[in-house]
Amino acid sequence: MEQLKSLPIIDISGLWSDDVSKWNKVAKEIDEVSRGIGFFYIVGHQIPSERFEKMMEISRFFFGLPMEKKLEVDMTKNQFHRGYGGFQLEQLNPLSPHDEKETLEFGMKMSPDNPLYLHKLYGPNPRPSAFDQATIDLIDEHYLDMKNIICMLLRAIASALNLDREYFARHYDYPLAAMRLMHYTANLDLPNTGEIVLGGGEHTDYGILTILQQDDVGGLQVKTMSDEWIDVPFVKDSYVVNIGDMLQRWTNDIYRSTAHRVLRPPKGVHRYSIPFFGEPHTDTIVECIPSCCSDSSPPKYKPISAGDYLQSRFLDTYEYKKQKY
Numbered sequence: 001m002e003q004l005k006s007l008p009i010i011d012i013s014g015l016w017s018d019d020v021s022k023w024n025k026v027a028k029e030i031d032e033v034s035r036g037i038g039f040f041y042i043v044g045h046q047i048p049s050e051r052f053e054k055m056m057e058i059s060r061f062f063f064g065l066p067m068e069k070k071l072e073v074d075m076t077k078n079q080f081h082r083g084y085g086g087f088q089l090e091q092l093n094p095l096s097p098h099d100e101k102e103t104l105e106f107g108m109k110m111s112p113d114n115p116l117y118l119h120k121l122y123g124p125n126p127r128p129s130a131f132d133q134a135t136i137d138l139i140d141e142h143y144l145d146m147k148n149i150i151c152m153l154l155r156a157i158a159s160a161l162n163l164d165r166e167y168f169a170r171h172y173d174y175p176l177a178a179m180r181l182m183h184y185t186a187n188l189d190l191p192n193t194g195e196i197v198l199g200g201g202e203h204t205d206y207g208i209l210t211i212l213q214q215d216d217v218g219g220l221q222v223k224t225m226s227d228e229w230i231d232v233p234f235v236k237d238s239y240v241v242n243i244g245d246m247l248q249r250w251t252n253d254i255y256r257s258t259a260h261r262v263l264r265p266p267k268g269v270h271r272y273s274i275p276f277f278g279e280p281h282t283d284t285i286v287e288c289i290p291s292c293c294s295d296s297s298p299p300k301y302k303p304i305s306a307g308d309y310l311q312s313r314f315l316d317t318y319e320y321k322k323q324k325y
């Protein structure tokens with residue numbers, strides 16, 4: 001088998017086209033990659049170029065604030081998994097040291113009148129006092145744009161799997177999806193043991209699909225089917241998309257949730273990235289899709305709700321949740 005050296009780039013503009021053959025071509029390409037490496041770049045996603053820079057500007061501004069300003073929205077002080085997570089709070093790979101990164105996490109903006117508000121992971125978004133209204137509005141707008149891309153991709157996937165186009169997308173009116181600003185830097189002075197130092201440990205994502213914006217520092221790596229790490233360098237105006245564990249479960253392992261990691265940047269270098277974790281509504285039951293199982297290939301996983309699955313994965317990787325939530 002030929003070794004994969006770089007991730008494929010898929011132009012998804014056909015998903016906005018009325019031409020069925022263009023739409024089907026994109027769906028087929030996404031389906032093929034999802035059965036293999038499970039990671040790809042997307043271009044033609046309709047997000048304007050200026051938005052990339054604006055989101056990075058917000059990120060650099062927030063992480064450059066004094067610690068007491070960041071801690072105004074401390075993630076460990078609420079049950080909703082939203083707000084600021086300091087260096088080493090998360091341990092993506094329980095076998096390696098804590099991750100050298102800090103994060104700021106948002107969920108879907110929701111009216112307090114919504115019956116879901118304050119239920120499980122649904123609740124208020126962080127509002128650091130240093131953010132003006134325009135910044136808050138842009139974050140909410142970007143969240144909805146990312147959610148829309150997730151739904152466009154999931155319609156293509158549903159069609160490729162011979163399902164109704166809305167099979168997955170119908171669970172996205174009030175999703176658990178989270179948008180996370182991330183900052184990696186060499187914060188700790190670790191002894192030089194010659195080992196690779198990671199900013200984010202090896203892991204698979206928990207959800208359905210992740211859409212990632214990254215800056216041009218580099219460091220993201222993906223594990224190939226032959227267990228080799230390949231770099232995922234910056235490609236201007238693209239997002240990186242990958243399959244998460246819930247979609248792997250839903251498709252009975254036909255789609256692949258692939259391990260990835262982030263190298264720690266050298267001292268003095270700052271890396272910023274913005275993943276959007278596209279999880280569905282908390283009550284969505286993730287159970288083997290009929291077209292993905294048969295007598296010779298029975299379901300491998302028990303049905304589970306998206307909310308319960310996500311909480312169980314957070315418990316594995318966030319120590320503070322074990323004590324409190």
Ligand SMILES: O=C(O)CCC(=O)C(=O)O
Nearest residue numbers: 182200214220262273275
């Ligand atoms: O920062 C990145 O490039 C990837 C982050 C990531 O994989 C994650 O947080 O799940």
Ligand SMILES: [Fe+2]
Nearest residue numbers: 203204205260
């Ligand atoms: Fe990840």
